[in-house]
Amino acid sequence: xxxxxxxxxxxxxxxxxxxxxxxxxxxxxxxxxxxxxxxxxxxxxxxxxxxxxxxxxxxxxxxxxxxxxxxxxxxxxxxxxxxxxxxxxxxxxxxxxxxxxxxxxxxxxxxxxxxxxxxxxxxxxxxxxxxxxxxxxxxxxxxxxxxxxxxxxxxxxxxxxxxxxxxxxxxxxxxxxxxxxxxxxxxxxxxxxxxxxxxxxxxxxxxxxxxxxxxxxxxxxxxxxxxxxxxxxxxxxxxxxxxxxxxxxxxxxxxxxxxxxxxxxxxxxxxxxxxxxxxxxxxxxxxxxxxxxxxxxxxxxxxxxxxxxxxxxxxxxxxxxxxxxxxxxxxxxxxxxxxxxxxxxxxxxxxxxxxxxxxxxxxxxxxxxxxxxxxxxxxxxxxxxxxxxxxxxxxxxxxxxxxxxxxxxxxxxx
Numbered sequence: 001x002x003x004x005x006x007x008x009x010x011x012x013x014x015x016x017x018x019x020x021x022x023x024x025x026x027x028x029x030x031x032x033x034x035x036x037x038x039x040x041x042x043x044x045x046x047x048x049x050x051x052x053x054x055x056x057x058x059x060x061x062x063x064x065x066x067x068x069x070x071x072x073x074x075x076x077x078x079x080x081x082x083x084x085x086x087x088x089x090x091x092x093x094x095x096x097x098x099x100x101x102x103x104x105x106x107x108x109x110x111x112x113x114x115x116x117x118x119x120x121x122x123x124x125x126x127x128x129x130x131x132x133x134x135x136x137x138x139x140x141x142x143x144x145x146x147x148x149x150x151x152x153x154x155x156x157x158x159x160x161x162x163x164x165x166x167x168x169x170x171x172x173x174x175x176x177x178x179x180x181x182x183x184x185x186x187x188x189x190x191x192x193x194x195x196x197x198x199x200x201x202x203x204x205x206x207x208x209x210x211x212x213x214x215x216x217x218x219x220x221x222x223x224x225x226x227x228x229x230x231x232x233x234x235x236x237x238x239x240x241x242x243x244x245x246x247x248x249x250x251x252x253x254x255x256x257x258x259x260x261x262x263x264x265x266x267x268x269x270x271x272x273x274x275x276x277x278x279x280x281x282x283x284x285x286x287x288x289x290x291x292x293x294x295x296x297x298x299x300x301x302x303x304x305x306x307x308x309x310x311x312x313x314x315x316x317x318x319x320x321x322x323x324x325x326x327x328x329x330x331x332x333x334x335x336x337x338x339x340x341x342x343x344x345x346x347x348x349x350x351x352x353x354x355x356x357x358x359x360x361x362x363x364x365x366x367x368x369x370x371x372x373x374x375x376x377x378x379x380x381x382x383x384x385x386x387x388x389x390x391x392x393x394x395x396x397x398x399x400x401x402x403x404x405x406x407x408x409x410x411x412x413x414x
Contacts, residue, residue: 033066039075044095046070049078056084058107064091074101076121083107086130090114099123106130113137117161122146128153138162141187147173160184160247168192178202180223181209183244188212205240206396229259236261238389241396250276251392261389267311268298268321270330270391274310274337275301277395283307289319296321310336328359328382330391331372334398335362351380371397 031038031047035054038047046069049062060079063071071091076098079085087110088102099121102108108128118137125131127149134153136142138161147153148171155178158165164187170176171192180202181188188208193216200219203209213220222240232242238261245251246259250273253259275281283303292302302319305311310333314320335341340361349355349364351374359382366372367380371394374380 031066034063036063036066038066038071041073041096042098044072046072046093048073048075048098050075051078052082055082057082058084059087060085061089062091062094064093072096074098076100077103080104086110088112090118092116095119097121097124100126102128104128116159120146122166123148125150133157135159136162140164141166142169144168144189145171147171149173151175154178156180158182158185163187165189165193170196181207181212183207183209183247185209190215204244207240207244229253229257231258232261236389238393241393242389244396245273245392248277250395251388259388262387264324264385265330265388265391266321267319267323267325267329268296268302269388270325270333270386271301271305271311272298273391273395274333275304277399278304288317289313290317291321292319305333308337324385325391326383327372327380327386327390328356328363330386330394331366332359332362334371334394335365338365338398341365349380350374351378353379353381355380355382366394366398369398 030050035052036049037051037053039050041048047066049071052060062074065071070093072093073096074090074094077100079088080100080103082102082105084107085102085105086107088108089112090097092115094115095117096119100123101121102111103123103126106127106129108125109130109132111131111134113135116138119139120136120143122143122145124143125134125147126145128147129149129151131150132152133155135157136159138159140162141164142158142162144166145168146166147156147169150170150173152175153170153173154175156170156176157180160182161184162182163184165181165185167189168191173196176196177198178200183204185208196218200221201209201213202221202223205222210220212218228243228246232239242251242259242261246253251259280300281304282300283306285307286303287306289302292299298321302321306313311319314323349360350367351363355363363372363380363382367374372380
């Protein structure tokens with residue numbers, strides 16, 4: 001037995017003797033370069049910043065890579081208490097800030113995120129008492145308690161693509177005056193996000209931002225993008241919806257810089273709008289239409305719409321891509337996306353003109369939800385051509401109902 005054990009130990013010693021010295025180092029041994037200390041990243045691969053040697057530094061630029069390895073994370077509390085730090089630049093490679101990274105950095109005034117999408121955890125900017133303005137990158141949710149004790153914070157811009165805003169985000173931030181909320185946000189937790197005197201919420205009309213401002217009693221400023229399309233003027237019924245559709249890349253307009261809101265929409269344009277809205281999904285099955293060539297820009301959109309039951313075409317082998325859609329067709333497509341639901345309010349339709357039976361369930365449902373409002377003479381005009389401006393307006397209204405249920409635009413969790 002002893003002889004076997006000695007043999008095993010001898011073999012192990014020989015293997016270790018021929019290994020390079022570096023191979024025996026632990027994977028988590030710290031790496032030090034240019035004053036920064038790095039360890040292995042927890043989640044995203046590459047390296048994580050764990051500290052910096054000069055706690056009196058006034059400016060920091062985080063490196064994007066070290067020895068060929070990307071820097072992807074800032075470790076929890078890695079710069080906490082750097083009381084002289086005024087400016088920090090976070091490279092595009094960094095995609096995650098663990099909690100309390102800049103907590104108690106009382107001189108911090110300038111934070112630059114170079115990456116488009118970054119996870120920022122709670123407490124990362126607690127007690128940054130000199131911070132007055134910050135633009136947060138896109139993230140699934142702005143974390144709870146992110147700015148607790150930022151007593152001079154005046155303006156926060158949340159980037160498009162963010163979906164939710166957590167609780168107590170601005171606790172002990174008495175000077176907060178401006179909060180920019182993008183159209184992508186569809187959930188704001190109420191707890192700890194009320195009671196800010198003089199706060200103005202900035203956002204698009206008919207979005208969560210507006211409803212949140214109304215619920216909380218804050219002023220609301222409509223954000224406008226005058227250069228989005230030169231033929232879309234502020235104040236039109238479709239203005240906010242067109243801006244939203246452009247931001248969501250549902251439409252890019254025409255090459256001459258116009259959107260052409262009053263132009264009638266075709267069937268292929270309609271399914272393209274819906275397909276882009278839902279992230280350009282790929283259909284699992286193919287149904288060949290003789291008038292939809294495989295190299296058409298709308299081919300994938302038509303296949304998806306057919307698979308989802310949004311449209312079955314003009315006939316089994318004809319889609320009719322260049323046929324103009326009417327208002328009845330459009331609300332029917334949206335209704336089918338909602339699951340072809342039956343209106344619980346009954347059979348009454350609040351319009352005085354005749355609506356074909358095939359469109360009635362959809363018109364009834366969309367009218368009850370406030371997606372379609374009709375014209376001033378209380379008509380719906382189901383057979384009238386639907387314009388591009390009308391379509392994106394219907395989509396915009398319906399999308400927020402789709403996310404939030406019967407209360408328009410928002411579900412605030414208490």
